[in-house]
Amino acid sequence: METVSDYNRLKFFPIMMYAIVMGLSGLTITYQKAAILLNFPHIIGEILMYATTTVFIIISYIYIKKFFKYKIAVKSEFSHPVRINFFAAISISMLMLAIIYKENFPTISAVFWYPGTLLHFYLTMHTISFWVNHNQEINHSNPAWFIPIVGNVLVPVAGIGFADLGLLLYFFSVGMFFWVILFAVILNRIIFHNQIAVKFMPTLFILIAPPAIGFIAYFKMFGIIDFFAVMLFNLALFFTILVIFMYKNFIKIKFFISWWAFVFPIAAMAISAMLMYNQNSCIFLLLLSYAMIAAITIIVSIVTYQTVIHIIKKEICVQE
Incomplete structure (x- = not known):
């Protein structure tokens, strides 16, 4: 029989x-790339691949169960000015799992x-529509x-x-x-308005992710390190130094x-550093790669x- 405690914990999952899946995926991809580019043991990436997939399945099962039992609670999250942004973590987790399986299991990756991709397209459109149709308070803005x-x-x-490359x-x-x-927008909030809530302070690390992932995506599509690629890498490096x-x-x-939120951006910086090192063999980039992997x-x-x-301690799935 379901207890009140179980009820509360599922409802507030x-x-x-x-x-968590995003973070573990970042760690997995980091060690997969380290095995290819820095001769790290392949077994680490393989173990993390299966562990990350298992965590994704468990979290998805629990949240789907919550959806069917407490739809109002899910709907409340989906219309929350801050929590709505985290629904895209579902599609991002799927995209990162696609990256994890791409080299050795392309069918699973697909x-x-x-x-x-389809889910992320929908969530992008829904989120922007939500911002347009509902006035947003500047204090709700954060790197998430x-x-x-x-x-x-x-x-x-x-x-x-x-x-097709055009779609990508x-x-x-x-x-x-x-x-x-x-x-x-977020820089304006951070400088001129109230400080970010303590619980969202780790999201400042997300500032590293856009230029770092942008660099990786650009290199994947075109296979070159030109001015734009170097600019993206340097911006990612700047934000990494800033949070340090x-x-x-x-x-x-x-x-x-x-x-x-600490994990995923650091992984993006580690992978960017390894890709850049693989192109020009700079000792600084090698040291940066090892430092990011250790971090x-x-x-x-x-x-x-x-x-x-x-x-x-049952301190996570509780009402705030």
Whole structure:
């Protein structure tokens, strides 16, 4: 029989849990690329591939169960000015799983890529329509706004061979355009308005992701390192240095599921550094690659530990 505690925990199971899949996917892809470009053991990436897929299936099962039992709660999240942005974490998780399986299991990759792309297209349109039709408060803006829109840049990363270059460029163009627009909005909020809520402070790491993923997608599509590619890489490097410079903002904050926002952008920077190193063999880029791999490994270890501890204490799926 379902207890009141079980009822509450399922009802308040947050859509932000998909950030865990995004983080683990980033870690998996990092080690897959490290095996190819830096001769890391392939077994690490393989183990992480299956672990990440398992976590995605478990979280999806629980959230689907929540959808059928508590549709009003899901609808409330889908119309929430902040939580709505995290629904795109579902499609982004699918796109990242498509990247994970692309090299060795292209059929499985396609199974994730096509529905993931369609879902992300819908969520992009829905989110922008939501912003247009509902007045947004400046205090609701935060780097999580990048997730549904700038996530479009992920589509070309695994899309080579699945779709025409013109279609991939459509998603790339949309993502890069709204990155610039939303960055201006969020920078305005951060500088001139109230500070970001503590629980969303880790989302500042998301500032690294758009230029880093943009660099990866651009290189995947064209296979060249030109001025535009270098500019994207340098911007990603700048935001990486910036969040390191601001480390005091992060070391004392209370644990929230949003901590997983630390992981995905660091992974994007690590992969970007490895790709750049593979092109020009600069010792700085090699050291940066190792530093980013070490950073993401340590962060995932800490966040995973904290997540498990708070799940055991039943402090995650609770009403805010």
